[in-house]
Structure formats: structure tokens, C-alpha cells
Amino acid sequence: MADMDLVLGVDIGGTSTKFGYIDRSGRCLGASAIPTQADQTPEACFLRLHEAARALWATLPGAHRLAGIGVGAPNGNYYRGTIEDAPNLNWGMVDLRGALSGYWGGLPIAVTNDANAAALGELLFGSGRGLRDFIVITLGTGLGTGVVVNGELVYGHSGFAGELGHCIVEYGGRPCGCGLRGCLETYASATGLACTARELLAASSAPSALRESAEPSALAVFAAAQAGDPIAREAFRRTGTTLGRKLADAVALTSPEAIFLFGGLAKAGELILEPTRKALDENLFHVFRGTVQVLPSGVPEDHAALLGTAALIWKELKS
Numbered sequence: 001m002a003d004m005d006l007v008l009g010v011d012i013g014g015t016s017t018k019f020g021y022i023d024r025s026g027r028c029l030g031a032s033a034i035p036t037q038a039d040q041t042p043e044a045c046f047l048r049l050h051e052a053a054r055a056l057w058a059t060l061p062g063a064h065r066l067a068g069i070g071v072g073a074p075n076g077n078y079y080r081g082t083i084e085d086a087p088n089l090n091w092g093m094v095d096l097r098g099a100l101s102g103y104w105g106g107l108p109i110a111v112t113n114d115a116n117a118a119a120l121g122e123l124l125f126g127s128g129r130g131l132r133d134f135i136v137i138t139l140g141t142g143l144g145t146g147v148v149v150n151g152e153l154v155y156g157h158s159g160f161a162g163e164l165g166h167c168i169v170e171y172g173g174r175p176c177g178c179g180l181r182g183c184l185e186t187y188a189s190a191t192g193l194a195c196t197a198r199e200l201l202a203a204s205s206a207p208s209a210l211r212e213s214a215e216p217s218a219l220a221v222f223a224a225a226q227a228g229d230p231i232a233r234e235a236f237r238r239t240g241t242t243l244g245r246k247l248a249d250a251v252a253l254t255s256p257e258a259i260f261l262f263g264g265l266a267k268a269g270e271l272i273l274e275p276t277r278k279a280l281d282e283n284l285f286h287v288f289r290g291t292v293q294v295l296p297s298g299v300p301e302d303h304a305a306l307l308g309t310a311a312l313i314w315k316e317l318k319s
């Protein structure tokens with residue numbers, strides 16, 4: 001029976017690999033995680049994933065049929081089913097779809113990057129339901145972008161479309177892990193926020209709770225900003241301003257009706273949303289004024305990343 005169909009959603013990260021079984025309504029029937037152990041071979045990780053996913057399957061209540069596997073991975077390429085030189089994995093080029101087919105032969109297996117998966121999760125299970133044009137920005141250690149145009153995720157010619165995080169906002173600016181300098185993600189991300197706060201602390205002698213730590217983290221900046229610390233608040237203002245300015249460029253390309261912020265930094269709420277909206281409005285070409293909203297992601301927080309990866313398969317099965 002089709003109602004018993006489940007998709008295995010897998011979210012491969014630098015530290016841990018999460019996985020879970022998701023039904024077509026976005027309900028997670030069981031989820032778990034294994035350490036990725038990126039210092040070992042990818043094959044060793046996939047073997048452990050297969051064993052752990054099978055063990056989890058055996059614990060699911062009732063009878064089910066596995067309909068496919070959706071995987072989100074850094075530098076995941078949808079067309080080739082590969083992970084390509086992901087900086088935090090050190091695996092080089094990995095034929096992910098090929099490797100998983102060895103364990104789950106005959107099933108549809110789809111691969112993309114985590115930001116594209118987040119956009120599909122928004123489209124099927126979040127606030128993107130019913131929208132045809134929107135952008136999801138994932139704000140974590142880095143900045144990812146998933147772009148939906150005319151109801152479809154945009155992969156582009158290379159499969160890597162939507163890399164706003166590596167568009168330059170400051171030529172000759174902060175060095176980025178990609179080799180360029182001044183990329184958006186070196187400013188508008190948890191890492192960028194912490195860096196901005198440290199620069200502000202160094203540039204003044206104003207009192208701040210952040211001076212208690214030699215290297216305040218993004219979480220410490222968030223806590224201080226919530227407590228009204230002026231330097232922490234200024235760090236958020238600058239982070240949102242840089243993000244909003246670049247989002248104005250993105251709006252000019254695809255004219256989305258909404259931009260959803262997803263991930264750790266997005267949980268800061270108005271601290272990041274307010275300066276982002278302001279800078280977006282100030283830099284928007286007039287024909288787009290009033291046509292685009294900046295909103296927090298509407299994907300249920302529990303298992304949000306897994307819902308996105310499972311949506312890769314559910315979207316294909318629906319269309």
C-alpha cells in the first residue's frame with residue numbers, strides 16, 4: 001500500500017551523519033545518527049550507515065515499504081550523484097549514489113547539497129507549500145542557498161546553482177575556505193558573526209560581556225545580544241546588513257516572493273531578520289518593492305534537515 005511508503009532521508013555532515021524514515025506527509029517515524037568519521041574512507045561510513053539504517057528499519061512499528069533514499073551532503077551534485085571535494089570531508093570525489101546503490105539496489109537514490117535539500121523541505125513540508133518562487137538561505141557555519149523558480153529547484157548547468165555564499169561582498173576581504181576572499185559566507189554565517197564581533201571588540205574599548213572570552217563564539221554573541229550588549233547587537237546589525245544587501249541582488253535575478261532563513265543563526269529571530277529586511281529594502285530595485293518577504297523557515301524544527309533530504313525523493317515521486 002502506497003500509504004506505507006517511507007523515504008530514507010540522510011544528512012551527511014562533517015561530524016555526524018543523521019538519517020531517518022519520513023512518510024509522504026513529512027512525519028518522521030524514526031531517526032538516528034552515526035559519527036561520519038571523515039578521517040576514514042567514505043566506504044567505511046556508508047557501510048556503517050547501511051547497517052544502522054537497517055537496524056532502525058527493524059524497529060519501525062507496522063509494515064512499510066522503502067520508496068527511495070534522499071541524501072544531502074556538502075558539495076552534493078544532483079546530476080552525478082556525487083560528493084565533489086567537500087572541504088569538511090576530505091574525501092575528494094565520491095560516487096555516493098553508486099556506493100549506496102550497492103546496498104539498496106533498484107531504489108531511486110538522489111543526492112544534493114544541504115541547502116537545496118532545505119529548499120525542497122520548505123517546498124513540500126514548510127512555508128514554501130503553495131509558493132512557486134522562493135529562496136532558502138541556510139545560515140550555519142557557512143551560508144547555503146536553495147533557489148526555487150516556477151515550482152522547481154534550480155540545479156543549473158553544473159548542478160551547483162545557488163551558491164550565493166561564495167559571491168563576493170568585500171573584494172580582498174576575509175579569506176574564505178573556498179580560496180576566494182570576501183565571500184558572503186565569511187560575513188553572513190555563525191562564523192562570520194563571531195568574526196565581526198571580535199573585530200568590533202578589537203576596534204574599541206567599550207565595555208562588553210564578550211570581553212570575558214578570548215574568542216567569543218556565535219552562541220556567546222547571541223546570548224550577549226539578547227541581554228542588550230551593544231557590541232553583540234552591532235555585530236548582528238552588520239551581519240544582517242551584509243546579508244540583506246546581497247539578497248537584493250538575488251531578488252533581481254529570480255524575483256522570489258519569499259526568502260526563508262534556515263539554520264542555527266536564523267534562530268536568532270529578529271536580531272538577524274530586522275537588519276536583513278532593512279538592508280534588502282534599501283537596496284532593492286523599485287519594481288521589486290513590497291513583492292518579497294524575509295521570513296524564518298517554516299519546516300518543523302525536529303528533523304528539519306532530514307525532511308529536506310527525504311523531500312528530494314518525495315518531490316520526484318509526486319511529479
Ligand SMILES: [Zn+2]
Nearest residue numbers: 166176178183
Ligand atoms: Zn567562498
